[in-house]
Amino acid sequence: MANESWxxxxxxxxxxxxxxGSATLxxxxxxxxxxxxxxxxxFAVHLSLExxxxxxxxxxxxxxxxxxxxxxxxxxxxxxxxEIVDEGSGFDPDGLPDPTxxxxxxxxxxxxxxxxxxxxxxVQYNKRGNHVIMVKKRVGGSS
Amino acid sequence: xxxYRQISVAETDGVTIVHFNDQRILDAGSxxxxxxxxxxxxxxxxxxxxxxxxxxxxxxxxxxxxxLIMLDKKVKEAGGNLKFCDIxxxxxxxxxxxxxxxxxxxxxxxxxxxxxx
Numbered sequence: 001m002a003n004e005s006w007x008x009x010x011x012x013x014x015x016x017x018x019x020x021g022s023a024t025l026x027x028x029x030x031x032x033x034x035x036x037x038x039x040x041x042x043f044a045v046h047l048s049l050e051x052x053x054x055x056x057x058x059x060x061x062x063x064x065x066x067x068x069x070x071x072x073x074x075x076x077x078x079x080x081x082x083e084i085v086d087e088g089s090g091f092d093p094d095g096l097p098d099p100t101x102x103x104x105x106x107x108x109x110x111x112x113x114x115x116x117x118x119x120x121x122x123v124q125y126n127k128r129g130n131h132v133i134m135v136k137k138r139v140g141g142s143s
Numbered sequence: 144x145x146x147y148r149q150i151s152v153a154e155t156d157g158v159t160i161v162h163f164n165d166q167r168i169l170d171a172g173s174x175x176x177x178x179x180x181x182x183x184x185x186x187x188x189x190x191x192x193x194x195x196x197x198x199x200x201x202x203x204x205x206x207x208x209x210x211l212i213m214l215d216k217k218v219k220e221a222g223g224n225l226k227f228c229d230i231x232x233x234x235x236x237x238x239x240x241x242x243x244x245x246x247x248x249x250x251x252x253x254x255x256x257x258x259x260x
Contacts, residue, residue: 108209
């Protein structure tokens with residue numbers, strides 16, 4: 001990552017309050033739009049980031065505003081890299097039930113990680129499950 | 144009629160048509176209020192024919208999807224009928240990826256949806 005040529009970088013620590021997460025998320029979206037990323041790419045990043053931040057706040061940190069979420073955004077001309085770390089005990093992202101299975105379609109939960117994996121090009125969790133790195137390659141828009 | 148914060152409600156031929164006030168159904172607080180508004184239609188006002196019009200909705204997260212699933216369950220338990228219409232391509236992708244396009248009744252436009260009740 002040290003050799004990357006980043007055009008925009010932001011690192012923030014936020015309390016586990018969803019409004020704070022939304023405010024940080026908007027900063028990245030503004031940066032992408034300023035770099036003229038396509039609406040399609042911005043949507044993909046928006047949805048994935050929303051899911052990841054909400055997971056960190058509500059599941060990882062259990063909605064405890066005393067707990068923090070560390071967020072790092074690195075934007076290059078060709079891709080964006082997002083890191084999110086919560087203070088929770090973690091989870092097994094590969095052990096989640098398939099939300100698209102017939103028996104799970106009526107369940108009002110469990111779709112966030114699937115959506116992240118669909119819309120981002122890379123989604124990697126650490127072993128503990130409290131640290132996720134996502135990468136989205138720029139597809140549309142001018143670079 | 145109850146006051147709603149996240150939705151606008153109208154009625155045509157016995158069908159309750161719901162529009163969303165926000166283009167981006169986003170933060171947890173808004174989504175919780177949205178859920179409360181929608182559930183009120185069924186639980187307090189006993190409306191049993193609901194059409195959710197997604198025109199102008201350009202973003203929604205899985206938390207919002209969860210509220211829609213819960214609404215669908217409440218409507219079915221009440222013996223009612225729930226349909227969606229005017230969903231943009233990007234949001235439609237989300238429904239398709241999650242296979243919720245098979246779970247919900249989604250119709251292209253409002254007039255066709257109204258005729259289907």
